[in-house]
Amino acid sequence: MKTIEESILSTMDCTDYEILPYLPYILQDFWEMGSNPDTMVNLIKKHQTNTINIKVLDLGCGKGAVSVNVAKQLHCECYGIDAIPEFINTCVSKADEHGVANLCTFDVGDIREKVKSIGIFDVIILGAIGQVFGNYFETLTLLKNNLKETGIIIIDDGYIEHGCAFKHIHILSKTELKNQITDAGMQLIDEVVASEDDSVAATYDTEHANLWKRCQELSTKYPAKAELFLNYINQQRIEYDNLKNEITCSTMVVKRSM
Numbered sequence: 131m132k133t134i135e136e137s138i139l140s141t142m143d144c145t146d147y148e149i150l151p152y153l154p155y156i157l158q159d160f161w162e163m164g165s166n167p168d169t170m171v172n173l174i175k176k177h178q179t180n181t182i183n184i185k186v187l188d189l190g191c192g193k194g195a196v197s198v199n200v201a202k203q204l205h206c207e208c209y210g211i212d213a214i215p216e217f218i219n220t221c222v223s224k225a226d227e228h229g230v231a232n233l234c235t236f237d238v239g240d241i242r243e244k245v246k247s248i249g250i251f252d253v254i255i256l257g258a259i260g261q262v263f264g265n266y267f268e269t270l271t272l273l274k275n276n277l278k279e280t281g282i283i284i285i286d287d288g289y290i291e292h293g294c295a296f297k298h299i300h301i302l303s304k305t306e307l308k309n310q311i312t313d314a315g316m317q318l319i320d321e322v323v324a325s326e327d328d329s330v331a332a333t334y335d336t337e338h339a340n341l342w343k344r345c346q347e348l349s350t351k352y353p354a355k356a357e358l359f360l361n362y363i364n365q366q367r368i369e370y371d372n373l374k375n376e377i378t379c380s381t382m383v384v385k386r387s388m
Contacts (some may be wrong), residue, residue, distance in 0.1 A: 137262050160222070172206060174186070178252060187213065191217075192217055193224065194236060196255060208235070209234075214364050254282075270283065
């Protein structure tokens with residue numbers, strides 16, 4: 131099993147351990163981190179009845195944008211877990227700011243350990259965290275233990291379309307992904323594919339510009355580590371280019387097979 135540090139690096143699309151202490155600063159301009167909260171809310175409303183009584187588990191919750199918005203719009207309980215303490219601090223302050231502190235609970239921890247003892251949920255969200263638990267067969271097989279019989283798991287991730295020559299160490303083809311879902315005794319019941327229009331590309335460009343700005347500031351403050359920040363921003367540029375051109379970004383809903 132990867133260490134928690136390795137998992138964080140994989141989730142954040144970076145490779146150098148030295149960057150870890152600087153991620154909260156680099157990502158300070160982001161509240162939403164990969165997943166679209168409105169897409170999550172709409173999918174939960176579509177596939178769960180009486181949402182006011184459901185319990186939602188947000189694994190790798192980042193700064194809490196999904197949990198806070200789900201709680202605010204659906205008036206349900208949300209439990210978010212992330213390994214970065216600074217992110218959880220933001221979760222708590224955002225929940226208070228949006229008036230849902232009574233509905234949201236946030237914890238710092240390793241989600242791979244936490245899921246062993248946190249109980250059962252109606253909705254489990256894996257919002258742009260990648261394959262932290264292993265591949266999707268392993269992930270879904272494990273998380274079924276935390277899912278109600280009528281529950282759903284929402285996965286925000288990317289895949290490579292069938293026939294595409296592009297390869298990525300962390301990204302499956304759609305065929306591989308669907309096969310792993312089926313092998314885990316689950317079925318894909320819904321999907322929202324991010325539109326690759328000009329507004330999406332512009333959002334990616336804005337996000338990358340914010341990352342570049344913060345890395346430049348850190349390079350000025352810590353000139354001896356300038357290469358570290360340059361390598362990070364170059365990695366992110368490649369990842370954003372892949373998102374624009376090679377990877378299909380999708381929010382998928384899966385449930386137990388009948």
